[in-house]
Amino acid sequence: MNAKAWSILACLSPSLAVAQQYSNEVDPQHYRVLFENDCVIVVKAKYGPGERNAGPYEARNGVVIALTDLNGKLTKDDKTVDIAKNAGDAWWTVRGKTTSLINQKDSPAEWILVAPKGKTDCK
Numbered sequence: 001m002n003a004k005a006w007s008i009l010a011c012l013s014p015s016l017a018v019a020q021q022y023s024n025e026v027d028p029q030h031y032r033v034l035f036e037n038d039c040v041i042v043v044k045a046k047y048g049p050g051e052r053n054a055g056p057y058e059a060r061n062g063v064v065i066a067l068t069d070l071n072g073k074l075t076k077d078d079k080t081v082d083i084a085k086n087a088g089d090a091w092w093t094v095r096g097k098t099t100s101l102i103n104q105k106d107s108p109a110e111w112i113l114v115a116p117k118g119k120t121d122c123k
Helices: 003-012 014-019
Strands: 031-036 040-047 057-059 062-066 070-076 079-085 090-093 096-103 109-116
Touching: 070 109
Parallel strands: none
Antiparallel strands: 031 040, 040 109, 057 096, 062 090, 062 109, 070 079, 070 096
16 A cells, blocks of 8 residues: 555544554653563553643553552543542553543542463463
8 A cells, every 4th residue: 555545544544543553652751661562562651640642542551550649530442530639549440541630639640550462472
């Protein structure tokens, strides 16, 4: 497929292009890849007091580990939920379109996401 055909395809299906963008690609101010291979990606997030994401982006399936106490508001797949976690808490998060994430604390919020890539023969 030539460049012109790709441009037309991108214009006709913008949601497809956006759906492939993850937090570290859309919002490098808040997300940094710590490690990545064929099997897993590890992403660290850090939001200052009152900061919000640059979204929207596609959230990955994975385990989240809170490095600090968290208090925020998350809108994902058109549902808004409050987030309240203690440093050291871990939980599973599911894939979905994140449109808004706000740190509602007066201090930085930090966490790590460990997301599998779906490869089955990882060692």
